Amino acid sequence: MPPTYSHSPHPDGRSSARTSRRRFLQTMTAAASSVVLTNCARNLSNPSAANSPTAGSPSPGGNGNTLYVYTWANYTDEELLKNFEAKTGIRTVVDIFDSNEAMLAKVEAGGANAYSVIFPSDYIVAEMLDKGLLTELDRSRLPGLSNLNPKWSNPTYDPNNAHSVPATWGTTGLIYDPARVNGKTVTDWNFLWQNKGSLTRRVTLINDVREVMGATLRSLGFSYNAKDPKQIEQAYRKLVELKPAIASFLTNGWEDQLASGDLSVSMAYSSDAISLIEEQSSLEYVIPRSGTSIWTDTMVIPRSAPNPDAAYEWINFMLDPANAASVVERLNFATPNKIAFEKLPTNIRNNSSLYPPEDVLAKCEGISPVPPEVADVYDRFWTQLTSA
Amino acid sequence: MSTTIPPVPSSLPDKPSAQTSWRRKLNKLVQPLVLLAPAGLWLLVLLVLPTLLIFELSLIPGFRLGQPADGYGIGNYLEIFRPGNPYLQVIGRSLFFAVGSTLLTLLLGFPVAYWIAVMAPARWRNLLLVGFVLPLWTSSLLRAYAWITILRPTGLLNSILGAIGIPGQDWLNRSPAVFIGMAYSFLPYMVLILYASLEKLDKRLLEAASDLGANPRQAFWKVTVPQTLPGIAAGGLLVFIASLGDFVVPELLGGASSMTISRFIFNQFLGATRNWGLGSSLSMILIFAVSVSIALLIKYGDRDAV
Numbered sequence: 029m030p031p032t033y034s035h036s037p038h039p040d041g042r043s044s045a046r047t048s049r050r051r052f053l054q055t056m057t058a059a060a061s062s063v064v065l066t067n068c069a070r071n072l073s074n075p076s077a078a079n080s081p082t083a084g085s086p087s088p089g090g091n092g093n094t095l096y097v098y099t100w101a102n103y104t105d106e107e108l109l110k111n112f113e114a115k116t117g118i119r120t121v122v123d124i125f126d127s128n129e130a131m132l133a134k135v136e137a138g139g140a141n142a143y144s145v146i147f148p149s150d151y152i153v154a155e156m157l158d159k160g161l162l163t164e165l166d167r168s169r170l171p172g173l174s175n176l177n178p179k180w181s182n183p184t185y186d187p188n189n190a191h192s193v194p195a196t197w198g199t200t201g202l203i204y205d206p207a208r209v210n211g212k213t214v215t216d217w218n219f220l221w222q223n224k225g226s227l228t229r230r231v232t233l234i235n236d237v238r239e240v241m242g243a244t245l246r247s248l249g250f251s252y253n254a255k256d257p258k259q260i261e262q263a264y265r266k267l268v269e270l271k272p273a274i275a276s277f278l279t280n281g282w283e284d285q286l287a288s289g290d291l292s293v294s295m296a297y298s299s300d301a302i303s304l305i306e307e308q309s310s311l312e313y314v315i316p317r318s319g320t321s322i323w324t325d326t327m328v329i330p331r332s333a334p335n336p337d338a339a340y341e342w343i344n345f346m347l348d349p350a351n352a353a354s355v356v357e358r359l360n361f362a363t364p365n366k367i368a369f370e371k372l373p374t375n376i377r378n379n380s381s382l383y384p385p386e387d388v389l390a391k392c393e394g395i396s397p398v399p400p401e402v403a404d405v406y407d408r409f410w411t412q413l414t415s416a
Numbered sequence: 417m418s419t420t421i422p423p424v425p426s427s428l429p430d431k432p433s434a435q436t437s438w439r440r441k442l443n444k445l446v447q448p449l450v451l452l453a454p455a456g457l458w459l460l461v462l463l464v465l466p467t468l469l470i471f472e473l474s475l476i477p478g479f480r481l482g483q484p485a486d487g488y489g490i491g492n493y494l495e496i497f498r499p500g501n502p503y504l505q506v507i508g509r510s511l512f513f514a515v516g517s518t519l520l521t522l523l524l525g526f527p528v529a530y531w532i533a534v535m536a537p538a539r540w541r542n543l544l545l546v547g548f549v550l551p552l553w554t555s556s557l558l559r560a561y562a563w564i565t566i567l568r569p570t571g572l573l574n575s576i577l578g579a580i581g582i583p584g585q586d587w588l589n590r591s592p593a594v595f596i597g598m599a600y601s602f603l604p605y606m607v608l609i610l611y612a613s614l615e616k617l618d619k620r621l622l623e624a625a626s627d628l629g630a631n632p633r634q635a636f637w638k639v640t641v642p643q644t645l646p647g648i649a650a651g652g653l654l655v656f657i658a659s660l661g662d663f664v665v666p667e668l669l670g671g672a673s674s675m676t677i678s679r680f681i682f683n684q685f686l687g688a689t690r691n692w693g694l695g696s697s698l699s700m701i702l703i704f705a706v707s708v709s710i711a712l713l714i715k716y717g718d719r720d721a722v
Contacts, residue, residue, distance in 0.1 A: 127686070127687070129686065129687055129688045129690060130687070132690070133685060133686050134686075137481060228586075229586065229588075229589055229590070229671070236688070238688075271672065271673065274671075274672040274673075275589045275671055276589050276671040276672045277672055285568060288568075288570050289570050290569045290570050290571075290588075406688075407688060407691075410689075411502060411683075411689065412502050414675055414683070415503075415505060415506050415675040415680065416502065416505070416673060416675075
């Protein structure tokens with residue numbers, strides 16, 4: 029019988045030592061992970077502490093003459109940035125977001141110390157104020173504030189514009205291709221429901237819970253800011269009926285397909301709609317008769333802005349009537365700047381899609397934040413609508 | 417009867433002195449660590465720690481960013497499985513797309529891989545394989561956008577069908593578009609894995625089968641397929657894993673009624689609800705499903721092919 033070994037000893041004879049070393053390393057890794065994790069959860073639940081400019085490593089926007097701006101698509105263009113740099117010597121870098129909630133999520137998760145100027149919409153400004161994310165603006169550094177149209181000098185979302193400066197405003201409406209709706213004219217939200225058979229997968233709606241549910245609430249005669257769960261449920265059921273007609277929920281990105289005829293009607297923000305109509309004048313934009321939402325996009329300086337001086341320069345630059353007027357002409361959004369408005373050419377001032385008459389504006393509402401329980405109701409129905 | 421006699425101690429070289437033996441032990445410890453450190457550190461920091469973080473977030477019911485974390489519990493997981501909530505439907509739809517695109521890639525990929533491995537002239541094989549892998553050199557986002565251009569109502573597909581006289585198809589923003597997009601994205605992987613498996617096909621067994629009276633079809637099902645089962649398992653599971661978590665194709669091609677688990681997680685983190693607790697728990701479920709698939713892949717898949 030050849031001698032056999034019951035187990036071959038490790039040549040260096042350290043089998044038992046290796047097991048205990050591995051176990052030691054495993055326990056240390058587990059301990060280190062748990063320490064890191066508890067700190068992470070605490071940071072996420074207390075974003076203002078993590079976001080202070082002195083905490084953490086130097087942020088990218090820290091050096092002297094660069095301004096980081098976080099804004100919507102099509103609110104800035106090369107010419108604007110070049111003019112700004114020529115005037116102030118500050119280089120600007122622009123990042124884009126396409127929904128307020130995505131912006132808020134990034135800011136709360138610790139991204140705020142990367143940007144000095146952010147362009148949130150009205151209702152989100154109120155929410156950011158509640159969370160303590162914005163600085164109070166030093167009015168002595170903003171002489172251009174007096175240029176604003178008095179309608180915007182004391183908004184409900186931010187009394188006296190203490191923390192924000194209105195930059196653009198507009199409406200939400202329906203842009204459609206008259207050639208593809210069988211010669212009918214679209215006048216109201218109900219057009220979508222009345223023609224849902226012929227519009228199967230030819231409609232896009234904005235990917236925003238308040239805009240879409242609000243428009244449906246309006247078409248039922250309720251307010252955009254309805255708080256009654258029964259009304260919200262009615263709006264949800266009405267949207268479920270429209271589901272077969274909806275191709276997808278897109279805030280931007282419907283432009284090509286509408287222009288080429290793959291879509292018939294899109295719900296759009298006025299600035300995007302008018303930009304597309306400039307390129308293809310056969311399309312039409314309509315503000316629904318039963319009313320729609322008026323939105324205002326503002327400029328704010330977050331509490332952890334790396335370069336507040338540059339931010340003030342930017343805001344002053346945008347408030348200057350000459351700059352505001354030229355930007356509006358190129359980029360097709362409406363300006364709340366009274367002096368800039370007067371500088372605009374007549375055809376733009378009279379563009380009723382861009383600057384609707386007072387009687388139309390009277391029926392429009394701004395979206396305002398709702399209490400958390402109501403927000404949960406909206407969220408629940410939106411989730412069910414988009415997941416079905 | 418032979419015995420093995422342990423070598424006589426005196427014929428062995430002298431045991432090295434204690435000093436160099438200690439250094440050798442250190443080398444034996446340090447060397448693997450140094451070689452493994454870059455990849456190990458990368459995996460630890462970029463895979464293990466984030467997964468643990470998501471796991472921790474998933475255990476905080478209803479965690480929303482900016483709110484204090486109120487205490488641990490499995491509320492998020494209960495929420496997913498509560499009847500009346502749409503989450504199970506979303507998971508089901510992801511599985512539907514994943515299984516469907518796996519079958520589709522298998523159906524499309526097997527003949528191609530078979531032809532390249534068995535029937536094509538040997539000098540063309542590498543070129544054909546490169547041809548199949550070439551789409552992977554472009555971004556998957558661009559490829560999905562290309563499919564939008566092809567599949568939309570006024571797109572390329574309908575122009576061609578119109579020219580032949582077939583009525584136009586309306587596949588964009590519906591499930592067929594998602595299947596097409598996913599099958600297209602993952603076909604190269606399937607073809608490569610099946611090729612690796614088919615290359616090792618033992619042709620003598622096919623000869624033997626025909627000698628014993630099998631016709632080509634019987635030979636295929638009874639000889640070729642069983643031999644390539646590990647490759648089929650590996651390719652199928654790989655495509656299943658990739659398509660289960662795919663975000664780009666369902667988002668761009670799926671439309672309003674094709675919510676998958678990855679789109680849903682995206683909405684929870686960056687959408688209106690901002691319910692990071694729920695999003696994290698769905699992420700953990702996806703990670704679990706993928707881990708199960710990887711375990712199956714390791715057990716049944718063809719190791720040499722993947």
